[in-house]
Amino acid sequence: MADNDLTVGWIGAGRMGAAMAIRLARAGAAPAVWNRTRAKAEATREHGCTVADDIAGLRDRDVVFTMVSGPADLESVLLGADGLLAEPGRAPAVVVDCSTVSAESSALVRAQCAARGVQFLAAPVSGNAKVVESGKLSIAVSGPRETFDRVAHLLRHLGRAVTYVGEDDVSRLVKICHNLMLGVVTQCMAEITVLAEKGGVSRAAFLDFLNDSVMGSVFTRYKSPAFVHLDYTPTFTPLLLRKDFDLGLALGRELDVPMPLAALTAQLVQQTVSSGRVTEDFAILLDQQAAAAGLALKPEDTPVDDGLAGGS
Amino acid sequence: MADNDLTVGWIGAGRMGAAMAIRLARAGAAPAVWNRTRAKAEATREHGCTVADDIAGLRDRDVVFTMVSGPADLESVLLGADGLLAEPGRAPAVVVDCSTVSAESSALVRAQCAARGVQFLAAPVSGNAKVVESGKLSIAVSGPRETFDRVAHLLRHLGRAVTYVGEDDVSRLVKICHNLMLGVVTQCMAEITVLAEKGGVSRAAFLDFLNDSVMGSVFTRYKSPAFVHLDYTPTFTPLLLRKDFDLGLALGRELDVPMPLAALTAQLVQQTVSSGRVTEDFAILLDQQAAAAGLALKPEDTPVDDGLAGGS
Amino acid sequence: MADNDLTVGWIGAGRMGAAMAIRLARAGAAPAVWNRTRAKAEATREHGCTVADDIAGLRDRDVVFTMVSGPADLESVLLGADGLLAEPGRAPAVVVDCSTVSAESSALVRAQCAARGVQFLAAPVSGNAKVVESGKLSIAVSGPRETFDRVAHLLRHLGRAVTYVGEDDVSRLVKICHNLMLGVVTQCMAEITVLAEKGGVSRAAFLDFLNDSVMGSVFTRYKSPAFVHLDYTPTFTPLLLRKDFDLGLALGRELDVPMPLAALTAQLVQQTVSSGRVTEDFAILLDQQAAAAGLALKPEDTPVDDGLAGGS
């Protein structure tokens, strides 16, 4: 079913998008890349991508991926006056969106694609740019099964796992569920790491054990340096996490699913926002938890493996 | 520092203990195994273990491991009239306990060992028998650093990761923290899996994505068959999990660490106990969450990889 | 400042509105009452009210109270084609709205009133019809202080307490806060009543003590018959309570106030909705809590005073 001769376009070459496009290039798919700030697209050239002068230059590609910052950008690059779908009769067969948008935005874009005869796959991802580079990205995909089968080989170049989760836009729901877990697990890590530290175990030793235990995940591992060194350079901010909790709890409300742990975590995330520390990484949940326990944290001077080195 | 000629004894050949002893045997350590029900010890013979007639037969070994069901058993096999340490002047140099006991029990046994000139390592593990067999066991160890260095090579035969976490009995604290996470993560999985299902995504598809995502762990993977097939054959019961939450929250209380997520999860675990389903696996948190959401679960007829096949 | 000769109109003679209008009549204010279903207005006549044929008949009154079922009705009776404010130059000086609507709806109506030279007071109430009849209603009022002073004597006829809480529509916020407490207190009562019952104390005896203790309130007292007799005839449904929690948590979100207890209670209220019991009283939180504790409740055959008899 897979068509190995598909031509590929790529819209959005931020750090994450660029890393993903480069993976496609290395796998031989030679994507043509467009980015609003052209320099970022140019930087992918040395890895095997080509650069498109404008979005129109991607209209003849078979498959175009989008990786942009939100619903407004997505609608603009697809449906805007100069957008990918602006020229009747000249559009890709398939659009695959890897951005994080709500199910509503996704459905709206899907309908507009359908009206123009374009198949649309919603394909949100789990991971950040460093995860992409290490080959550990995973992707949830929804839309027509047939379309998925046609382009799955391309998706598989992007990371270690691609899962088809159903029709329409349910992959957006799956991504939100995933992000709820990200918040709950981080708060849980904060609680038990502080407990262990007050009990006399260094954060480095505790997380070393935890990461190697059955509870360890790519996430617990790549969050460990922040916990040990108290380096809160942002990969994902409390504001973004709060937005995901808003979406997740709204879904729970709509589908009549009580979610006690998620709801409580949302309030603890809200508390980090209320404290004003909105530009740091959401790992500041650790700081907040330590303060609640009357514990003054100090950076530990221990090297910590984030598990992302030596990517494939 | 490691002494590769150490002779090894093993007390406790339940499913978990046997699997661990066998791993030592395969690595060439040739442990002599004693078990109250001798047949279980005998079953390890074909994998390279020898069988001791009584505990006294292990007193001349350099290192003796214990893997028993709780503090009473531990005290009995070590300190009882026929126990390992009952004969003055004839005892192993090192005892390594891999059982799950409280820090208090551990300290008591440690003191008794010290009084007899025996070094004691507390070495609780993360995983179940199947995890041992797959080579994915991990171990937190506390006690004298020098003793740890001397026997670490033996511990490393038991699983994929061995972490020295500090002096005395702090590894017990680390294990309890780990088990709190096990409860929180399971409740979180229950909440988001039910949300995804009510939103139209099968549990199999959702967990497939989750397990491959950055949030996936050995644990989420090996718990997935229970979630998909609703097979609640126990690996760990709500009663045992409640006991760990009792210990963990008591520690939080003693160390003045507020633990909102853990405390709330404890109440949800209590609810499964209150429902009377105490002999099933604690994965019934999923059932409870589905009932709370007004959702009647049905087993899904999809093969699910528990991630434990093909152990090393 | 009070003007004791003000003529009064009343829109909305449901059970609650009728009881309030009747209190005004008994105090000598002789309100003219209009209700969509005229029969309900007629029923107030014997208590000293007059009945208006249409809303237009109230335009010459000095003060008109509204007590309707929500924002749509409020906008209709005030701003609709036949509404109170539909005739330029002929409108009451003051409109006092006692309905429960959001701050947004309230602000919209206030602006429309202002555009027509009408002073608007937002005056949501605490209590149900039976509370009104017993004289225990309380009222939070916001809007221009001067207007409040002018009509406060009328408001005081309605119940036992009238509190001016500030400008504009802040009384709506106050009412929502109040309703959050109503949910939290009911869940708390459910938890401790079930604990006491499992410990051997009848619900009647326990609530008798609680109601007379420093924690007892008009609310705990009038909710006690439902808890003792398991009579869940609705005074306020889980759906309505959930709506108030939606509003309250949305406010917390907007104002950056984490609200852990309120958020958790919201999920427990959601659970009653998810169970499908949406037409009973929200006192079914007791049933839900008992089920969670594995306790089968039986009605207790003990007379319980709801504290509302012999109203003033």
Place this chain on the structure above:
Amino acid sequence: MADNDLTVGWIGAGRMGAAMAIRLARAGAAPAVWNRTRAKAEATREHGCTVADDIAGLRDRDVVFTMVSGPADLESVLLGADGLLAEPGRAPAVVVDCSTVSAESSALVRAQCAARGVQFLAAPVSGNAKVVESGKLSIAVSGPRETFDRVAHLLRHLGRAVTYVGEDDVSRLVKICHNLMLGVVTQCMAEITVLAEKGGVSRAAFLDFLNDSVMGSVFTRYKSPAFVHLDYTPTFTPLLLRKDFDLGLALGRELDVPMPLAALTAQLVQQTVSSGRVTEDFAILLDQQAAAAGLALKPEDTPVDDGLAGGS
């Protein structure tokens, strides 16, 4: 059944005990009062009490009340070498203990009384000294019904309400349940008061409405001055409240009653303890909540009625 000629003794004349003894004196019961620090007993003389030189002086009284600071004191004054029950054949017919002790301590003392032919009533109270003085104290009583009937008229002199809740020591359970509500309600008040304040309503105005609403209680009223003026002079400390939550949650655990709100509140109370503010009133939950919301509280300069003036 009541015996109006009973002679009365009183042990414990701290602020609370003295206020209670004085109420008995004013009602004509003329109690003989003993207190370890005699001066405190002497101070009750002007209100109609007499003073006993030693505990032995109370052995001939028909009924002796105890109001001491905890189980150790209770056991000492009753069962110690110089205690009330130390002389065989010379003891009161009835002992009524109003202290706050656990059900276990209570049962122990009850058994010792029974062995000496003394009837024992457990009669913990709701309120503080100021509540006693205002006549608003309430009492939960357990023990033999017949004994209760015999002395109920004395108990009724102590406050506004006396409730017989059952046999043995169940009144201790009732008191603990009551104190759980005290914590939950205070945290709830903190959440909604902070929400209202961030929304523009002064604490004084908000609590004024709340206290007069159906949710208002003697407790919300007498806690209001602390909330408005930020005066945290202790009536009850976070440490004492945490102890009650320990007892309450232990009971929930023993009786298999999940208590989500109580458990979460316990963690928030723990957080005040972890912050080190252990000598202030537990109303600092308000401060903690405000800090969590990023709000700096300032004392409001508004007179607030605590509802306890003009006691009866």
